[in-house]
Amino acid sequence: MTADVLRMSAAEAAERVLAGDLGAAELFSTYSDRIHQLDDRLGAFLWTADEPPTQDGDAPLGHVPLAVKDLFCTEGVATTAGSRILEGHRPLYTATAVRRLAAAGAPMLGKTNMDEFAMGSSNENSGYGVVHNPWDPERVPGGSSGGSAAAVAAGLAPWAIGTDTGGSIRQPASLCGIVGLKPTYGAISRYGMVAFASSLDQCGPLTRTVSDAALLLRHLVGHDPCDSTSLGLPEEVRLPSRTDLKGLRFGVPHELGSRAEGVETGVGEVFDRTLDRITELGGEVVQVGLPHAPHGISAYYVIAPAEASSNLARYDGVRYGPRARNGTLLDLYERTRAEGFGDEVKRRIMLGTFALSAGYYEAYYGRAQRVRTKIADDFEAAFDECDFVVSPTSPTVAFKLGERTGDPLAMYMADYCTVPMSLAGIPAVSIPAGLARPGDGSGPPGGLPVGFQIAGPAFSENGLLDASFALEQALAFDTTAAFL
Amino acid sequence: MSNTATGWEPVIGLEIHVQLATRTKMFCGCELSFGQAPNTRTCPVCLGHPGTLPTLNAQAVHYGLMIALALDCEIAPRSIFHRKNYFYPDLPKGYQISQYDIPLASGGHLEVPGGPSVRIHRAHLEEDAAKLIHHGESGRIHGAGSSVVDFNRGGTPLVEIVTEPDVRSASDAREFLQLLRTTLKQIGVSDVNMEEGSLRCDANVSVRRPGEETYRTKTELKNMNSFRFLERGIDAETARQIGTWESGGTVVQETIHFDPVSGSLTPLRSKEEVHDYRYFPEPDLVPVAPTEEMTERARAELPELPAARLERYRADYGLADDVAGTLVGWSELGSFFEASVAAANGNAGAIARWTTGELVAFLREHGIEDPRESKLSPDALAELVGMVEGRTLSRGAAKEVLGELTAEGGDPRSIVEARGLAPIADTGELEAIVERAIEANAAAVEQIRGGKAQAAGAIVGAVMKETKGRADGAEVNRLIREKLGI
Numbered sequence: 001m002t003a004d005v006l007r008m009s010a011a012e013a014a015e016r017v018l019a020g021d022l023g024a025a026e027l028f029s030t031y032s033d034r035i036h037q038l039d040d041r042l043g044a045f046l047w048t049a050d051e052p053p054t055q056d057g058d059a060p061l062g063h064v065p066l067a068v069k070d071l072f073c074t075e076g077v078a079t080t081a082g083s084r085i086l087e088g089h090r091p092l093y094t095a096t097a098v099r100r101l102a103a104a105g106a107p108m109l110g111k112t113n114m115d116e117f118a119m120g121s122s123n124e125n126s127g128y129g130v131v132h133n134p135w136d137p138e139r140v141p142g143g144s145s146g147g148s149a150a151a152v153a154a155g156l157a158p159w160a161i162g163t164d165t166g167g168s169i170r171q172p173a174s175l176c177g178i179v180g181l182k183p184t185y186g187a188i189s190r191y192g193m194v195a196f197a198s199s200l201d202q203c204g205p206l207t208r209t210v211s212d213a214a215l216l217l218r219h220l221v222g223h224d225p226c227d228s229t230s231l232g233l234p235e236e237v238r239l240p241s242r243t244d245l246k247g248l249r250f251g252v253p254h255e256l257g258s259r260a261e262g263v264e265t266g267v268g269e270v271f272d273r274t275l276d277r278i279t280e281l282g283g284e285v286v287q288v289g290l291p292h293a294p295h296g297i298s299a300y301y302v303i304a305p306a307e308a309s310s311n312l313a314r315y316d317g318v319r320y321g322p323r324a325r326n327g328t329l330l331d332l333y334e335r336t337r338a339e340g341f342g343d344e345v346k347r348r349i350m351l352g353t354f355a356l357s358a359g360y361y362e363a364y365y366g367r368a369q370r371v372r373t374k375i376a377d378d379f380e381a382a383f384d385e386c387d388f389v390v391s392p393t394s395p396t397v398a399f400k401l402g403e404r405t406g407d408p409l410a411m412y413m414a415d416y417c418t419v420p421m422s423l424a425g426i427p428a429v430s431i432p433a434g435l436a437r438p439g440d441g442s443g444p445p446g447g448l449p450v451g452f453q454i455a456g457p458a459f460s461e462n463g464l465l466d467a468s469f470a471l472e473q474a475l476a477f478d479t480t481a482a483f484l
Numbered sequence: 485m486s487n488t489a490t491g492w493e494p495v496i497g498l499e500i501h502v503q504l505a506t507r508t509k510m511f512c513g514c515e516l517s518f519g520q521a522p523n524t525r526t527c528p529v530c531l532g533h534p535g536t537l538p539t540l541n542a543q544a545v546h547y548g549l550m551i552a553l554a555l556d557c558e559i560a561p562r563s564i565f566h567r568k569n570y571f572y573p574d575l576p577k578g579y580q581i582s583q584y585d586i587p588l589a590s591g592g593h594l595e596v597p598g599g600p601s602v603r604i605h606r607a608h609l610e611e612d613a614a615k616l617i618h619h620g621e622s623g624r625i626h627g628a629g630s631s632v633v634d635f636n637r638g639g640t641p642l643v644e645i646v647t648e649p650d651v652r653s654a655s656d657a658r659e660f661l662q663l664l665r666t667t668l669k670q671i672g673v674s675d676v677n678m679e680e681g682s683l684r685c686d687a688n689v690s691v692r693r694p695g696e697e698t699y700r701t702k703t704e705l706k707n708m709n710s711f712r713f714l715e716r717g718i719d720a721e722t723a724r725q726i727g728t729w730e731s732g733g734t735v736v737q738e739t740i741h742f743d744p745v746s747g748s749l750t751p752l753r754s755k756e757e758v759h760d761y762r763y764f765p766e767p768d769l770v771p772v773a774p775t776e777e778m779t780e781r782a783r784a785e786l787p788e789l790p791a792a793r794l795e796r797y798r799a800d801y802g803l804a805d806d807v808a809g810t811l812v813g814w815s816e817l818g819s820f821f822e823a824s825v826a827a828a829n830g831n832a833g834a835i836a837r838w839t840t841g842e843l844v845a846f847l848r849e850h851g852i853e854d855p856r857e858s859k860l861s862p863d864a865l866a867e868l869v870g871m872v873e874g875r876t877l878s879r880g881a882a883k884e885v886l887g888e889l890t891a892e893g894g895d896p897r898s899i900v901e902a903r904g905l906a907p908i909a910d911t912g913e914l915e916a917i918v919e920r921a922i923e924a925n926a927a928a929v930e931q932i933r934g935g936k937a938q939a940a941g942a943i944v945g946a947v948m949k950e951t952k953g954r955a956d957g958a959e960v961n962r963l964i965r966e967k968l969g970i
Contacts, residue, residue, distance in 0.1 A: 072535075092533065093528055191536070192535040193535055194534040194535045195768075199767035225539065227537050228540065229769075312578075314578045316571060318573050318633070319533075333571055356763075356764055358762075
C-alpha cells in the first residue's frame with residue numbers, strides 16, 4: 001500500500017482520496033513518517049507539521065499535503081528564508097499562495113530548506129545546512145528551492161512550491177529530475193513571500209508530473225488585493241491532455257542551445273535527443289536568435305542585488321529576529337547584520353548597494369534595465385517565429401557539494417539559461433528529459449538528471465503545460481527513480 | 485527683512501509636508517492614529533514584516549489630486565513611486581516609499597491676493613516615518629539613555645509640496661504658508677495643525693545682492709512648527725547669511741535646526757555627510773495613472789478656494805482687505821459670516837465688522853475654533869446687528885447681549901427685554917440725565933466753551949454710565965450741544 005501511494009502522482013492521490021479509496025490522514029502520515037525516518041540523509045526539511053489540519057469534504061486538491069519553501073510566511077510557524085537573521089521568526093500571517101492551496105485542500109506538510117533569501121544555485125548558502133541531491137548525496141540539489149526539489153524527488157513530499165527569481169525553481173527541478181514551473185510574472189501573488197528581488201520573484205510548483213504542476217497552478221493563480229503587481233491569468237488553468245506536438249514550432253536559440261558555452265556534452269546530447277522526440281511528435285524545430293540573452297547574467301546580477309539590497313534593509317534587529325545588543329545604534333545595525341547574514345547575501349547587498357549609488361546608477365542599474373528590455377524584445381521577436389523557446393535548463397548536471405562555493409561566478413553561471421526568461425517575465429517550465437554523466441565522468445553510472453526548458457509568451461501557461469505534457473509522456477522519465 | 489534695508493535679497497523656497505486626513509494609512513489598512521497608545525495602530529505591512537507588500541490608498545491619491553488642482557498644477561498621466569533607502573529605526577522597511585522623478589503633480593502656483601505669488605514646483609505622495617522617543621536629557625538620539633519607537637504614525641499618507649524659490653521675505657513666507665494652510669483646510673484634505681505636525685514646513689534659504697541672476701548657496705531650515713517660528717527662523721538665518729557674506733565668509737550648504745526658544749541656529753549635518761538615498765523605482769507598486777474620471781471627481785469636490793472667496797467678499801460685499809482677509813483665513817468664521825448675512829438679508833459690512841471684532845475676541849478668549857461651537861447662531865447675530873443698525877439697540881448694549889448670546893444662547897430681543905437694555909426712548913428722561921451730567925462736569929463745560937469740542941467725551945461717558953449704555957450716542961451729543969447752545 002505505502003509503495004503504491006508513494007509512486008502515485010499527487011493528482012492521482014487526490015483522486016483516490018476524493019473517491020474515498022485513500023484516507024487523507026493516512027496519506028499525510030505516510031509522508032510525514034518518511035520525512036522523520038529519511039530526511040536526516042537529505043536535510044530538505046526545516047520544519048514538519050505534526051498532523052494535518054482537519055479538513056472535511058471535497059477539496060479539489062484532495063488533501064494531498066504540500067512541502068512549502070521556507071520563503072513563504074506561515075502564521076505561527078517559524079519562517080527563516082534560510083537565514084539566521086530570521087531564526088525563530090514566527091509570522092503573524094500566512095502567504096497568499098500557501099493560504100490558497102490550503103483552502104483548496106493541500107495542507108502544509110513541512111517547510112523546506114533553501115539558499116539564504118533565495119540567493120544561490122546549490123542550496124549551500126542556507127543558514128541551516130546543506131541539502132543533498134537524492135540522486136547522489138555527494139551532490140547539490142540545485143537552488144535556491146533545493147529543499148523543495150530534493151523532497152519531491154526523494155519521495156518525501158507529493159508536491160511542493162518554491163520560488164524562482166533567476167531559475168530557483170527550474171534549475172533545482174532539473175538537477176533533481178522533476179518538473180518545475182516558473183509562471184508569468186504577476187500570475188501568482190507574492191504577498192507573504194520573503195522578498196529577494198521583487199521585480200523577478202515568482203512562486204511556482206515543483207512536482208513529479210506536468211499534470212501535478214497544472215493542478216497546483218490552477219489554485220495558485222489570481223489577483224490578490226494585497227499584491228498590486230498580481231494579475232492572475234486570463235483563463236482558467238486546464239489540466240493538460242495533449243498527446244502530440246503537431247503544428248507547434250519550437251525555437252532553439254543558439255545562444256542557449258546544446259552548443260552554447262559551458263553546456264556539458266552529456267547535457268547537450270540529452271537536449272538534442274529531446275529535439276528529436278519533438279520532431280517525432282509532429283513538432284517543428286526552428287532556429288531563433290536571442291542576441292541579448294548572453295548578457296542576461298550580467299543584467300540579472302545588477303538588478304537582483306540592487307532590489308535585494310533594499311529588500312533586506314529591514315533586517316536591522318529593531319523589530320524582529322535576533323538582535324546584537326549593546327553599543328550604539330550603528331553597532332546594533334552592523335553587528336546584527338554581520339552575524340545574521342551569510343557571505344553570499346552580504347556579497348549581493350554590497351553589489352546592489354554599489355549599483356544603486358549616486359554616480360553609478362546609470363552605468364549599472366540603468367544599463368541593466370535597458371538590457372532587460374532588450375531581452376524581453378528578443379523573446380517577443382522569437383515568438384513571432386515559434387510557439388516556444390527551448391533550451392537546456394542548466395548547462396550542467398548536479399555538481400558536487402563544495403565544488404563551486406569558492407567561485408561565485410561559476411555558481412552564477414548555473415542560471416545562464418534560466419535568467420533570460422525571468423528578466424522577460426515569461427513562463428518557463430523544466431521537465432526531466434534524460435540522464436547524463438557530468439563532464440568529468442564522475443557520479444552514478446546511470447548518470448544524473450538533465451532538465452529540458454520550455455518557455456512561452458507571457459500568460460501562455462495552458463499551451464506551455466499542454467506541450468510539456470505531450471513531451472513528458474513521450475520521454476517517460478521515471479521521476480520516482482531517486483526515491484529514498 | 486527687506487532688501488532695501490540690508491542691501492541683500494533673501495531667496496526662499498518652501499517644502500511643506502501635509503499629513504492627509506484619510507481614514508487609513510498610505511499602504512496598509514491601519515487606521516490613522518490620534519494619540520492612541522503606542523504601536524496599537526500597526527500591522528505586518530506598516531511594521532515592515534518579511535513578505536509584506538504595500539498597496540496604494542485610493543483616498544490618498546484622491547486627496548493628492550484635489551491638492552494638485554487647488555494649486556493649479558499639472559497632473560502626471562503616470563507617476564511612479566521610488567524607494568528612498570536609508571537606515572533609521574523610524575523607518576521599518578529601511579526605505580521610504582516616495583515619489584521621485586515623476587511626481588503626481590508639478591508646475592502650479594498659489595497667489596496671495598495682494599501678496600506674494602509663488603510657483604509650485606511639485607507635489608508628490610509619500611509615507612510618513614514612525615515616531616522616535618528618546619529617553620535622556622537631550623531629548624535627541626545622541627546622548628539618549630534609550631530610545632523607543634512608536635509605529636502608529638509610520639505610513640501616514642503625506643503630500644509634499646515644494647515651491648520654486650519665489651519667496652523674497654520671511655513675512656511673505658508666512659503669508660504664503662497661511663494661505664496654503666487655509667486652502668488645504670478648506671478643501672478638507674488635512675487637519676493642517678502645525679503644532680501637532682500634520683503641517684510641517686522646511687525652508688531653503690539663501691541671500692543675494694539685488695540684481696544678481698544666479699542663486700548663492702542655500703541652507704535648509706528645519707523645525708519651524710508655527711507661523712511665528714517660520715518667520716523668526718527665516719529672519720535669523722537670513723541675517724546670519726548676510727553677516728557671513730559681509731564678513732568675507734562663505735555660506736556652506738547644510739541643514740539647520742532652528743531653536744524657537746533661544747532663537748539659535750544649529751547645523752544638523754553638512755551635506756557631505758548626507759545619505760546617498762539610492763533611489764530606484766519601487767517594484768512592488770504599479771504607476772499611478774489617474775483617469776479622467778478620477779480627476780473630474782477631485783475637481784468636483786473642490787469647494788470655493790480662499791483666493792476666490794476673498795475676491796468675492798471684496799466685490800459682492802465691498803469688504804475692506806483686512807476684514808475680508810480675516811474671514812477668508814478663518815474659514816469657519818467666513819462660513820458663519822455668510823450664514824449670518826444670508827439670514828439678515830443684507831448688512832454685510834456691519835456683520836463682517838461684528839464677526840471679525842467682537843465675535844473673534846470672544847472665540848479667541850475661549851479658544852474656540854468654529855463659531856458654531858459657541859451658543860451664538862448666525863440668525864441671532866444677524867438680528868443683533870440689525871437692531872444696532874436700526875438704532876433700536878446701542879452698540880454698548882449690543883456687546884453685552886452678544887456676550888450672553890455666545891455664552892448662553894437665546895435670541896437677542898428676549899435678552900434685551902429681560903435685561904432692560906432697550907434704548908431710552910423717552911427724550912425727557914434722557915434730557916434730564918444729560919443736564920445732570922453737564923452740571924456734574926463743570927470743568928469739561930469750561931473746556932468745551934473754550935473751543936475744545938472733544939472734552940464732551942467726559943459728559944457723554946457720564947451719561948452712558950448712568951444709562952448703562954442704553955443711550956444713543958448721537959442723540960446724547962446732540963443734546964449736549966443743544967443744552968450748551970453751541
